[in-house]
Each structure stands twice: as C-alpha cells, then as structure tokens.
Amino acid sequence: METLVVDHPLVAHKLTVLRDVGTDSPTFRRLADELVTLLAYEATRHVRVTEWSVQTPVAPAKGVRLAQPCPLVVPILRAGLGMLEGMTRLLPTAEVGFLGMIRNESTLQAETYATRLPDDLSGRQVYVVDPMLATGGTLAAAIQFLFDRGADDVTALCLLAAPEGIAYMDQVFNGSGKPIRLVTAALDERLNEHGYIVPGLGDAGDRLYGVV
Numbered sequence: 001m002e003t004l005v006v007d008h009p010l011v012a013h014k015l016t017v018l019r020d021v022g023t024d025s026p027t028f029r030r031l032a033d034e035l036v037t038l039l040a041y042e043a044t045r046h047v048r049v050t051e052w053s054v055q056t057p058v059a060p061a062k063g064v065r066l067a068q069p070c071p072l073v074v075p076i077l078r079a080g081l082g083m084l085e086g087m088t089r090l091l092p093t094a095e096v097g098f099l100g101m102i103r104n105e106s107t108l109q110a111e112t113y114a115t116r117l118p119d120d121l122s123g124r125q126v127y128v129v130d131p132m133l134a135t136g137g138t139l140a141a142a143i144q145f146l147f148d149r150g151a152d153d154v155t156a157l158c159l160l161a162a163p164e165g166i167a168y169m170d171q172v173f174n175g176s177g178k179p180i181r182l183v184t185a186a187l188d189e190r191l192n193e194h195g196y197i198v199p200g201l202g203d204a205g206d207r208l209y210g211v212v
C-alpha cells in the first residue's frame with residue numbers, strides 16, 4: 001500500500017489538540033473536519049480530470065475539470081461520518097456511499113451492519129474515510145467490499161494509522177494487482193493489548209459522538 005504521512009505544521013498542531021483527552025466533542029468534530037480537508041488536498045492529487053476550456057474576460061484559457069464518472073466518497077460508520085463533510089467540501093460533485101462497520105472489541109474482527117453503495121463501481125475512483133487504522137481489519141474488509149463491486153482505484157484517508165494495520169493491509173492486498181493509497185495525518189507507535197492505537201486518541205467514534 002502506498003502510504004503518505006502528511007508532514008505539515010498545521011496538521012501536527014490540529015492533531016495534537018485532537019489527541020488531548022481534555023478536548024471536548026464539539027472541538028473534536030471541528031478539528032477532525034479541518035484535518036480531513038488538509039489531508040484531502042494530498043489524497044486527491046491523482047483525481048482524474050479532463051481537459052476543459054473557458055473564456056476569461058480577457059482570452060480563452062485551457063484548463064481541466066473533474067472527469068466523469070464522479071468520485072465516490074465512502075465514510076465507514078460511525079466515526080468516518082466525522083470526516084465526510086470535510087471531504088465533500090473539497091469534492092462537492094462526489095457521490096457518497098455508506099458502509100456501517102463495527103469492530104468486535106473481544107475478537108477485534110470487523111462486522112458489517114450496513115451497506116449503501118452503487119452496485120457497479122467499475123471505473124470509479126473511491127475515497128474511503130475513517131479516522132482510525134488500527135489492526136486494519138475494518139479497512140481491509142471495506143476495501144475488499146469495494147473491489148468486489150469493481151473498484152480499482154481506492155484511496156483511504158485516516159487521521160491515525162498503526163504500523164500493524166499497514167502491515168496487515170500489505171499482507172491482504174499484496175499481489176492483488178490493484179493499487180491502494182493511504183493518506184494519514186500520523187503513523188503512531190503501535191497497538192496496545194486491546195487493539196487501541198498508542199499514543200492514539202482513544203475511541204474516535206466515542207470522542208466524536210459520545211459513548212454508546
């Protein structure tokens with residue numbers, strides 16, 4: 001998996017406040033939204049465009065516009081919803097599909113409880129958003145879902161990733177012949193015995209929306 005850790009002082013600043021246990025939910029939501037916009041700038045570097053010309057007040061100008069079919073943004077519920085608006089702000093013509101997944105906290109296996117995606121994803125560029133890549137089980141299952149529907153160009157945006165999750169993604173998709181990109185604000189040290197990212201930021205879903 002091609003991995004980019006975005007190295008930028010604004011990203012580092014916002015991420016530090018996001019990690020802070022004293023940061024409340026409204027501030028957490030705002031920072032997650034701001035961070036994804038900064039990550040999206042890098043993550044969309046390969047977005048497909050076609051040539052397009054316009055007339056300026058002075059002269060004709062050659063330019064580009066986003067190609068058709070438009071990109072698909074897929075937040076992984078619940079925590080991924082906190083990254084959706086920041087992403088669609090930058091890609092306003094994108095369509096949105098949904099995957100509801102939860103990690104069983106005893107087995108650390110991902111379980112899918114909702115899917116609302118186009119049946120045919122061939123030719124679509126897909127941007128998956130989920131703040132946390134921990135064991136990698138959730139993201140791997142989500143991307144396999146997208147591949148099964150024909151996607152062949154997938155970029156994942158995460159706020160934090162663990163080395164174990166990246167290694168798992170490489171193990172699952174190595175040799176699949178389908179390129180996958182990951183853009184993240186930080187690569188943390190490791191997972192703890194409960195599968196939480198260290199130092200991490202805790203449970204992203206709970207910090208965004210409260211404990212359920």
Ligand SMILES: O=P(O)(O)OC[C@H]1O[C@H](OP(=O)(O)OP(=O)(O)O)[C@H](O)[C@@H]1O
Pocket residue numbers: 076077078079080101102103104108110130131132133134135136137138139165195203204205206
């Ligand atoms: O890499 P993994 O080990 O699979 O863990 C990462 C997943 O865990 C979190 O979701 P969670 O299961 O807590 O669901 P939630 O968004 O409803 O809180 C997170 O948002 C990822 O989806």
Ligand SMILES: O=c1cc[nH]c(=O)[nH]1
Pocket residue numbers: 132134195196197198200201202203204205
């Ligand atoms: O650290 C972690 C790991 C999985 N899910 C989270 O929300 N946080």
Ligand SMILES: [Mg+2]
Pocket residue numbers: 079203204205206
């Ligand atoms: Mg959670």
